[in-house]
Amino acid sequence: MASADNKISKLLSSVHEPLPKTDIPDELHNPDLAFQYIRDELMLDGNAKQNLATFCQTHLEPQVKELMTLAIDKNMVDRDEYPQTAVIEKRCVTMLSNLWHAPGEQIGTSTTGSSEAAMLGGLSLLFRWRKNREANNLPADKPNIVTGPVQVCWHKFARYWGVELREIPMEQDRLILTPEEAVKRCDENTIAVVPTLGVTFTGEFEPVQALAAALDDYQVKTGLDIPIHVDAASGGFIAPFIYPDLVWDFRLERVKSINASGHKFGLAPLGVGWIMWRTPSDLPEDLTFQVNYLGGNMLDIALNFSRPGGQVIAQYYNFLRLGKEGYREIHSYCRDIAVYLAENIAKDDAFEIIYNGDGGIPALSWKLREDCEHSFSLFDLADRLRTRGWLVPAYALPKYRQDLVIQRILVKRGFTLDLAELLLKDLRDSIDILRRHPVSVPLSEAEAGGFKH
Numbered sequence: 001m002a003s004a005d006n007k008i009s010k011l012l013s014s015v016h017e018p019l020p021k022t023d024i025p026d027e028l029h030n031p032d033l034a035f036q037y038i039r040d041e042l043m044l045d046g047n048a049k050q051n052l053a054t055f056c057q058t059h060l061e062p063q064v065k066e067l068m069t070l071a072i073d074k075n076m077v078d079r080d081e082y083p084q085t086a087v088i089e090k091r092c093v094t095m096l097s098n099l100w101h102a103p104g105e106q107i108g109t110s111t112t113g114s115s116e117a118a119m120l121g122g123l124s125l126l127f128r129w130r131k132n133r134e135a136n137n138l139p140a141d142k143p144n145i146v147t148g149p150v151q152v153c154w155h156k157f158a159r160y161w162g163v164e165l166r167e168i169p170m171e172q173d174r175l176i177l178t179p180e181e182a183v184k185r186c187d188e189n190t191i192a193v194v195p196t197l198g199v200t201f202t203g204e205f206e207p208v209q210a211l212a213a214a215l216d217d218y219q220v221k222t223g224l225d226i227p228i229h230v231d232a233a234s235g236g237f238i239a240p241f242i243y244p245d246l247v248w249d250f251r252l253e254r255v256k257s258i259n260a261s262g263h264k265f266g267l268a269p270l271g272v273g274w275i276m277w278r279t280p281s282d283l284p285e286d287l288t289f290q291v292n293y294l295g296g297n298m299l300d301i302a303l304n305f306s307r308p309g310g311q312v313i314a315q316y317y318n319f320l321r322l323g324k325e326g327y328r329e330i331h332s333y334c335r336d337i338a339v340y341l342a343e344n345i346a347k348d349d350a351f352e353i354i355y356n357g358d359g360g361i362p363a364l365s366w367k368l369r370e371d372c373e374h375s376f377s378l379f380d381l382a383d384r385l386r387t388r389g390w391l392v393p394a395y396a397l398p399k400y401r402q403d404l405v406i407q408r409i410l411v412k413r414g415f416t417l418d419l420a421e422l423l424l425k426d427l428r429d430s431i432d433i434l435r436r437h438p439v440s441v442p443l444s445e446a447e448a449g450g451f452k453h
Helices: 002-015 031-042 062-070 083-099 114-135 152-161 179-184 208-222 310-345 378-386 417-436
Strands: 107-111 144-147 164-167 190-194 228-231 255-261 273-277 289-291 298-300 351-355 363-368 394-396 405-410
Touching: 062 310, 083 107, 083 273, 083 310, 107 114, 107 310, 114 152, 114 190, 114 228, 114 255, 114 273, 144 152, 152 164, 179 208, 208 228, 310 351, 310 363, 310 417, 378 394, 378 405, 378 417
Parallel strands: 144 164, 144 190, 190 228, 228 255
Antiparallel strands: 107 273, 255 273, 289 298, 351 363, 363 405, 394 405
């Protein structure tokens, strides 16, 4: 009895101790107590449904959560031990290759996200360029890649692999890649041009088909055959369903690879991306490995090795559950909400809409009008909205347009018209308060919280 009392006493006293934060505790803890400690801390996080900054999915059906639980111990790379999970991944590769109009045998892989997929796409282009240069006894030490305003993963690719990043700067009202500007930066050392289908900063689609035509003309003039890799992190799961006539994918022969994020508009849980190549010959053999120590001889492509299989399984669930009809309905609804928000925000004379949600990803972006004075900045507005739980990022654009601060909303599955109305009310209330109480010292981007990826 004394022993039981001691345990209870110890358990109760530990409730009054702070959570260990620097060292692993010496003793065991009751699992319910440890769970309660962490659950209480997580209450300090924001409400994911109000996070309008992130591109990542924040709405999951109960069936997805159950499948994730069933697959929590499945290692995606161990295809010999989990052969059916490997079959499901292959089905997803086939479905995506067909969705993006690959002309023949499907070749691709799942990844931990779109950034890893982009890295693999860039590496395949670098390896092919280098091999062609060496085969023709030409120097292969100064590769470059031409892009519009890109997500940070392409800056990482360039730095990690010694590739010059020729990022087309934003100038005046031109905030995306144009074929003319891209071709200006191409030469014999260009491994590829990378348009983005859903630019991080504004939400717009860059003109892939027009770029391909410009590179066709460039090849006629110079003899240089420069491929395209499409960063479709967001748009790869948008365009096929709500803009089916838009030609951006493997229907263009010059497009050799495409990356996309399953956990963004693919509607899967966090932790899955996809990279597809036009044909098997577009994936250099030097990027593939045969692995046998896990019990079978398996082809491995991804940069990562061990990784969870649940996200891939959940992606397949979405393909079966939603079909093309479901994806079309969800993304069309989100687009309509984005357009509705843009129309209402534009009613305030303080704002000018940059992108209204139609023709790209379901998003909108705006700036303060430049022809009048304002009693607040967009950083102040973002901070004010946080008091109601809304994460609506404000941020300065990249170099050459760092003078321009914009604000952006991502509309994702689960964001309803009712929530849109609540957001608009809170937005109007916040603006009213900022006008009645002008800000003497505006907040900086760092102080307001400028997360936008």
